[in-house]
Amino acid sequence: MTTPFRCGYVAIVGRPNVGKSTLANALIGAKISIVSRKAQTTRHRINGVLTREHEQFVFVDTPGFQTRHGGAMNRMMNRVVTQALSEVDVVVHVVEAGKWSPGDEKLLPLLPAPEKTILVLSKVDSLKNKNELFPFTQKLLQQYPYSAVVPVSAVKNVQLEQLLDEIAQRLPEGEPMFEADTLTDRSMRFIVAELIREKIFRLVGDELPYGCTVVIEQWEENETGARIAACVVVERESHRPILLGAGGNHMKRIATEARQDIVKLLEKPVFLDVYIKVRKGWSERESTLRDLGYE
Numbered sequence: 374m375t376t377p378f379r380c381g382y383v384a385i386v387g388r389p390n391v392g393k394s395t396l397a398n399a400l401i402g403a404k405i406s407i408v409s410r411k412a413q414t415t416r417h418r419i420n421g422v423l424t425r426e427h428e429q430f431v432f433v434d435t436p437g438f439q440t441r442h443g444g445a446m447n448r449m450m451n452r453v454v455t456q457a458l459s460e461v462d463v464v465v466h467v468v469e470a471g472k473w474s475p476g477d478e479k480l481l482p483l484l485p486a487p488e489k490t491i492l493v494l495s496k497v498d499s500l501k502n503k504n505e506l507f508p509f510t511q512k513l514l515q516q517y518p519y520s521a522v523v524p525v526s527a528v529k530n531v532q533l534e535q536l537l538d539e540i541a542q543r544l545p546e547g548e549p550m551f552e553a554d555t556l557t558d559r560s561m562r563f564i565v566a567e568l569i570r571e572k573i574f575r576l577v578g579d580e581l582p583y584g585c586t587v588v589i590e591q592w593e594e595n596e597t598g599a600r601i602a603a604c605v606v607v608e609r610e611s612h613r614p615i616l617l618g619a620g621g622n623h624m625k626r627i628a629t630e631a632r633q634d635i636v637k638l639l640e641k642p643v644f645l646d647v648y649i650k651v652r653k654g655w656s657e658r659e660s661t662l663r664d665l666g667y668e
């Protein structure tokens with residue numbers, strides 16, 4: 374019998390400073406998480422994707438938990454959070470080991486069914502007295518019947534695999550939503566296209582009535598560097614000289630500034646080639662794709 378593939382949405386929640394981002398980065402890998410934060414889907418904002426042999430974990434951002442605003446604002450935010458959490462398959466509630474506070478307590482009414490909620494006790498490496506862990510856990514389980522408890526240290530890489538296994542058990546059976554290897558690359562391409570577009574907007578945005586689209590047409594990358602070719606697609610022939618500027622100065626500046634950002638992003642030397650194409654009617658199709666979360 375073959376093991377069925379599982380795939381689903383996972384939300385990591387908790388009060389500020391409990392170590393959610395550090396945990397997400399440790400689980401997913403820092404780079405992917407930074408990068409794919411921009412990738413939008415219609416229902417969720419994807420924070421990062423991890424694919425293993427039998428599972429794909431799609432980590433999503435949940436809207437912030439408001440504790441500063443009172444009354445109506447708070448109630449509205451809570452509704453949004455409750456709704457968001459009811460839509461994901463697994464909720465990981467992060468509480469700092471040994472440190473329960475009113476901020477943690479505020480989250481309890483928003484948690485979905487216990488079967489899909491896992492309690493993570495974070496930063497166990499900084500817990501001085503390890504004997505505190507058991508009574509602390511017992512106290513928390515009295516407040517909410519989490520279906521699993523996993524003490525972890527994201528910094529010291531303690532019990533992260535166990536946490537992934539617990540999450541995996543709760544994911545629904547289903548085909549992967551993302552291709553295993555191409556996600557980083559796709560996301561990187563998306564970000565790079567956005568970076569170039571941002572430079573164009575800053576420099577000549579006012580003069581380009583239909584805006585423009587940036588398509589990454591070539592992406593070759595190895596340990597020593599990257600070679601990227603990006604095509605700026607405009608709607609009219611008359612837009613070409615606007616983008617080029619006198620003596621091609623605009624284009625040079627756009628490419629130089631974008632390249633500097635890409636070097637920071639990829640942390641390696643980058644050769645960037647940017648050129649212009651005129652294609653009528655492109656922008657509508659492209660915006661549809663963008664809405665769907667594709668580059």
Ligand SMILES: Nc1nc2c(ncn2[C@@H]2O[C@H](COP(=O)(O)OP(=O)(O)OP(=O)(O)O)[C@@H](O)[C@H]2O)c(=O)[nH]1
Binds near residue numbers: 393499
């Ligand atoms: N000792 C230790 N410190 C950690 C660990 N995980 C996170 N931290 C530290 O805790 C602090 C908060 O971590 P974040 O990951 O930013 O916490 P967060 O919950 O995402 O915070 P917000 O974005 O404010 O909600 C940082 O200084 C981290 O370095 C851990 O496993 N061990």
